[in-house]
Amino acid sequence: MSKISPVTGHYVTVDVDGLEYKVFYLENGEGQPLVCQHTAGAHNHQWRGLLEDPEITSNYRVIAYDLPRHGKSDPPENTEWWTEEYQLTAGHYANFIVALCDALDLVDPIFMGSSFGGNIALQLAHRFPDRFDAVIPVEGADYSPGFYLDWWQHPHANAAQVCGSGTWDLMAPQSPDADRWKTWFYYTQGSEAFKGDLHFYSVDHDMRGKLNEIQTDKCAVVMMTGEYDYLTTPEDGARTASQIPNAEFIEMKAIGHFPMSENYPVFKEYLVQALDLVQSKISSRV
Numbered sequence: 001m002s003k004i005s006p007v008t009g010h011y012v013t014v015d016v017d018g019l020e021y022k023v024f025y026l027e028n029g030e031g032q033p034l035v036c037q038h039t040a041g042a043h044n045h046q047w048r049g050l051l052e053d054p055e056i057t058s059n060y061r062v063i064a065y066d067l068p069r070h071g072k073s074d075p076p077e078n079t080e081w082w083t084e085e086y087q088l089t090a091g092h093y094a095n096f097i098v099a100l101c102d103a104l105d106l107v108d109p110i111f112m113g114s115s116f117g118g119n120i121a122l123q124l125a126h127r128f129p130d131r132f133d134a135v136i137p138v139e140g141a142d143y144s145p146g147f148y149l150d151w152w153q154h155p156h157a158n159a160a161q162v163c164g165s166g167t168w169d170l171m172a173p174q175s176p177d178a179d180r181w182k183t184w185f186y187y188t189q190g191s192e193a194f195k196g197d198l199h200f201y202s203v204d205h206d207m208r209g210k211l212n213e214i215q216t217d218k219c220a221v222v223m224m225t226g227e228y229d230y231l232t233t234p235e236d237g238a239r240t241a242s243q244i245p246n247a248e249f250i251e252m253k254a255i256g257h258f259p260m261s262e263n264y265p266v267f268k269e270y271l272v273q274a275l276d277l278v279q280s281k282i283s284s285r286v
Contacts, residue, residue, distance in 0.1 A: 007051045009072075016099035017092055019079060023100060024072035025065035029057025032133070033106040036064040037097070037113030037120065039139075039258060040201055041194030042186045043071025046114075049264030056271075060110075065100060069193045086196030088116075089204045094123045098131055110278060114138040115257060116201040118223075118232065122240070125219045126210055134220035134278040136271075139229050139257050141236035142207040142243070170257035172228040175266075183261045211243035220281035221247040222274045228256035248277050 007028045014021045026044050028051045036047045047064035050056060066073035075081040097120065101109055111132050113121045118140020125135045171180050214221060221244050225237035234251045241249035252259060252270045259267035 005052060006057075007048070012100070012103050014096065014099050014103050016096045019076040021068045021076055021096070022074055023065055023068065023103075025063055025100075025104075026051055027061060027063045028052065029059075029061045031059045031061055033101075033104075033109035034060040034062045035097070035101060035106065035109050035111045036062065036260075037067065037111070037117030038064070038070070039115040039117060040197035041070075045071070045186055046183070046258065046261040048261075049268075050260060050271075053264075053268065056268075056275075060275075063104070063106075067193075067197075068096070069196070086193065087204075088196050088200040090120070090123050090200060093120050093200055094127050097124060098128055101131065108133040110134045110136065110275075112136040112138060113140070114260060115140070115232070116197050116205075119144060119201060119205045119207075122207050122211070122214075122221075123205065125214045125216075125221055125244075126207065129215040129219040132219050133282055134222065136222050136224065136274050136278065137237075137240075138224045138259065139226060139232050139237075140223065140240070141232040142211055142240045144205065144232050144236070145202050167258065170229060170231065171262045172226065172254050172256040174254045175256065175263040179262050179264070183258045186261065207240075211240065212245065214244050214247075216244060216246045216281070217285065220278050222250065222277045222281075223247060224250045224252055224259075224270055224274055226252045226255040226257060226259050228254075231257060246281075248274075250274060 007026050009026050012023050014023050038044055038046045043066045044064035051062050069075050109132055111121055111124055118137035121135040121137035122140055124132055167184055223237050223241045225234045238249045241247040250270055250273060255263050255266050
């Protein structure tokens with residue numbers, strides 16, 4: 001039996017809003033594209049369990065990318081990015097994801113993102129309902145204020161340790177220690193991008209009063225939130241889904257804010273439910 005993973009990695013050039021990015025992504029599988037966004041300050045390693053899952057990849061082409069400034073994706077190539085503070089905005093974030101899907105020639109993709117990726121999933125459904133068959137916001141909500149804090153990069157703190165330690169109590173105690181420590185490790189590597197990501201998460205993202213405008217007859221919405229998430233709680237997720245016409249909400253028991261990396265087997269059980277709901281909604285359009 002081969003010990004080589006079936007997952008492959010590639011770079012693609014993405015042009016968006018006058019900027020050029022060299023974007024790294026991992027992929028595996030065949031079928032409808034399932035595009036996966038990691039959490040703030042992290043990278044696509046979080047989706048390895050999903051990428052190597054033959055049950056999912058037999059039906060979906062799973063694509064997990066590193067957002068620019070994360071993992072193996074550099075900051076923009078054609079600007080002196082180091083002269084400006086990184087503050088991610090909803091508009092640029094959404095435009096980038098659409099440009100990435102266009103660069104990869106994806107037809108009717110499903111977008112799934114977690115945490116600040118869950119929030120951008122809602123933005124995509126609102127801004128680009130014709131570009132996505134569905135979105136699956138994981139640990140997302142209409143509004144998630146209060147986490148854009150200066151102490152993430154205070155000069156008296158070790159930013160890498162602070163970012164890693166900040167994830168610990170967001171995970172469920174039932175999740176395996178090895179996977180919780182891996183999730184912690186991912187965050188110790190992403191401290192420089194974390195604060196700029198949180199600008200979107202807690203400052204620029206605000207879907208209040210707009211959720212009823214999402215056209216779920218074009219882009220289905222199935223939301224998922226972990227029981228142990230205190231940033232975007234199950235109550236936040238349920239409230240958000242209730243304001244979107246024909247949206248669905250799934251509360252995931254015994255899991256926290258990083259479900260795909262902290263306990264993939266538990267996450268998969270709920271993901272299969274979400275994908276079944278998505279396909280049912282897609283089929284009902286015909």
